[in-house]
Amino acid sequence: MYINMFHQEIIQDILEKEYSIRKEDIETYKENSTKLNKTLQEYLSDEGIVDEVELYTSLAKKLGIPFVLLKDKDIKKDVLGLIPAPLAQTHKIIAFEKTDGEISLAMLDPEDIQTIEFIQRKLALNAKVYLTTPTDIKDALRRYHADLEQEGMAITQLSEKVEDGEGSELKKAAEELPIINIVNSVLEHAVFEGASDIHIEPTEKEVIVRYRVDGMLRQVMTLPKTVKSGIIARIKILANLKIDEHMIPQDGRFKIQLQDDRFSFRVSIMPVYDGEKVVLRLLHEGQKPLQLEELGFLKHPKELLEAAMEKPHGMILVTGPTGSGKTTTLYSVLGILNQPNVNISTIEDPIEYHVEGINQSQTNPRVGYSFAEGLRAFLRQDPDIIMVGEIRDKETAEIAIHAAMTGHLVLSTLHTNDAPTTLPRLLDMDIPPFLIAFTANIIIAQRLVRKICNDCKKEFKLNKKEIDELNKIAQLDRIKKFFTENEVNLSPEEKDFETLTFYRGEGCRKCGKSGYKGRIGIYEVMEIDEAMTQKINERANAQEIKKFALEQGMITILEDGIIKAKKGITTIEEVLRVTRE
Numbered sequence: 001m002y003i004n005m006f007h008q009e010i011i012q013d014i015l016e017k018e019y020s021i022r023k024e025d026i027e028t029y030k031e032n033s034t035k036l037n038k039t040l041q042e043y044l045s046d047e048g049i050v051d052e053v054e055l056y057t058s059l060a061k062k063l064g065i066p067f068v069l070l071k072d073k074d075i076k077k078d079v080l081g082l083i084p085a086p087l088a089q090t091h092k093i094i095a096f097e098k099t100d101g102e103i104s105l106a107m108l109d110p111e112d113i114q115t116i117e118f119i120q121r122k123l124a125l126n127a128k129v130y131l132t133t134p135t136d137i138k139d140a141l142r143r144y145h146a147d148l149e150q151e152g153m154a155i156t157q158l159s160e161k162v163e164d165g166e167g168s169e170l171k172k173a174a175e176e177l178p179i180i181n182i183v184n185s186v187l188e189h190a191v192f193e194g195a196s197d198i199h200i201e202p203t204e205k206e207v208i209v210r211y212r213v214d215g216m217l218r219q220v221m222t223l224p225k226t227v228k229s230g231i232i233a234r235i236k237i238l239a240n241l242k243i244d245e246h247m248i249p250q251d252g253r254f255k256i257q258l259q260d261d262r263f264s265f266r267v268s269i270m271p272v273y274d275g276e277k278v279v280l281r282l283l284h285e286g287q288k289p290l291q292l293e294e295l296g297f298l299k300h301p302k303e304l305l306e307a308a309m310e311k312p313h314g315m316i317l318v319t320g321p322t323g324s325g326k327t328t329t330l331y332s333v334l335g336i337l338n339q340p341n342v343n344i345s346t347i348e349d350p351i352e353y354h355v356e357g358i359n360q361s362q363t364n365p366r367v368g369y370s371f372a373e374g375l376r377a378f379l380r381q382d383p384d385i386i387m388v389g390e391i392r393d394k395e396t397a398e399i400a401i402h403a404a405m406t407g408h409l410v411l412s413t414l415h416t417n418d419a420p421t422t423l424p425r426l427l428d429m430d431i432p433p434f435l436i437a438f439t440a441n442i443i444i445a446q447r448l449v450r451k452i453c454n455d456c457k458k459e460f461k462l463n464k465k466e467i468d469e470l471n472k473i474a475q476l477d478r479i480k481k482f483f484t485e486n487e488v489n490l491s492p493e494e495k496d497f498e499t500l501t502f503y504r505g506e507g508c509r510k511c512g513k514s515g516y517k518g519r520i521g522i523y524e525v526m527e528i529d530e531a532m533t534q535k536i537n538e539r540a541n542a543q544e545i546k547k548f549a550l551e552q553g554m555i556t557i558l559e560d561g562i563i564k565a566k567k568g569i570t571t572i573e574e575v576l577r578v579t580r581e
């Protein structure tokens with residue numbers, strides 16, 4: 001994360017005006033630097049073409065930011081340590097001075113507002129930002145590595161004793177201050193970045209930390225291999241797992257408090273070739289269920305779901321692959337249905353969010369407490385509404401359908417790619433067609449797409465080649481009919497897809513140069529009305545059911561996504577990426 005694109009333009013201007021370097025030569029230097037995997041300014045400095053300090057001093061003047069040479073500073077260890085090593089390394093940022101109310105920060109990208117705000121909030125200090133040189137940053141980061149390596153070697157020596165059965169030594173390693181600081185930094189930074197998952201992956205030479213943000217994994221930091229055992233032991237202690245067990249998978253959870261917010265981390269640890277891999281799922285405890293509009297339901301599909309929710313019994317089924325937001329949708333439905341005059345019970349694996357007023361139970365395969373067993377128990381608890389985390393087998397499906405037939409509203413999920421495929425999936429479980437037709441109220445298939453960043457959103461139009469490609473997988477004339485029904489405003493000039501305006505994010509500081517920020521659902525909502533019931537009773541296959549549903553006006557996941565792309569919520573590229581997976 002060196003100099004951003006805006007700064008590159010300023011540097012080019014400095015090279016032309018202050019160093020009298022021709023544009024053609026600058027382009028040659030750029031090509032050479034790319035081949036060597038260096039920035040332009042690194043290449044120019046290494047080749048002796050410009051003086052690094054002079055170049056960055058000029059850049060600081062242009063940006064109106066003070067310049068500092070760290071090699072002239074006696075940085076105290078306690079001040080340097082205010083910013084955890086992983087954060088300093090990833091964002092190229094060094095704390096070099098501290099007063100009662102202010103922290104002085106040397107950076108290579110002084111417009112990295114998100115990181116500056118994170119440090120201010122974490123330290124409760126105002127930040128004064130300086131520009132410095134890459135060489136100074138590298139030298140300062142070596143101090144971190146020296147400390148980490150030195151302390152990490154001691155931790156490794158402790159950790160090695162575990163192989164001889166001394167688990168207490170590993171516990172001691174996990175309580176070392178540098179290990180605690182590293183783990184705290186990884187967790188806090190993940191919360192700040194809006195990550196849904198943290199992956200801590202050991203390799204032969206180092207430990208890689210990756211965050212999943214808006215559904216996409218990206219590497220955020222690397223740590224010395226010497227701290228591997230201590231970090232894993234620390235997480236095991238937090239999650240109340242066996243710290244001296246390294247050969248079998250383990251699952252647990254723990255909670256942390258960050259200012260006024262509480263976060264729950266679901267922990268999964270499993271043995272891999274170079275040690276143990278840790279994945280943490282991050283859940284915001286205080287997060288309230290989203291409204292249907294916030295989830296992304298369009299006007300007509302939303303009305304169908306609301307009608308199904310008002311029915312006193314039957315099934316609402318949500319389908320899609322892992323990570324498509326099915327559980328979030330069900331929690332939102334439960335949030336609307338959660339009233340003092342109803343008894344709601346859930347059987348989940350695992351419980352992702354605790355919701356006040358709902359009786360939530362978690363499966364436990366070790367003692368034979370499955371979805372089916374939980375469902376049976378719930379039927380003796382006088383429920384009005386039941387949520388089953390997932391219908392995985394014939395037994396669970398039969399009990400869920402029985403509950404739906406006997407006056408209960410049942411919510412559940414299945415793993416199918418679209419709504420019509422759900423019916424044959426239930427038939428494969430030996431569920432008679434008439435029972436499916438009689439109990440199912442509505443079937444929802446969904447995916448999650450990234451939303452366009454509002455700070456760098458730009459208009460564009462599809463070219464003829466792109467429209468032809470799109471027309472191969474979607475009926476564009478049919479989609480245009482849905483625009484007016486779903487509150488898409490078209491200008492008089494927008495008569496066909498060649499004249500339609502779409503949007504994409506150019507990439508900016510606030511979205512981490514990705515062009516996207518946040519996610520939203522795209523949906524396929526299939527109502528089981530009398531006509532569809534008859535079709536199911538005729539044992540129609542998935543293709544026949546889909547064709548009939550489309551004739552009845554069902555909007556497919558792809559069509560829903562294109563409508564949202566036209567509304568400027570997401571991009572055509574993102575919709576195609578998610579629906580083609």
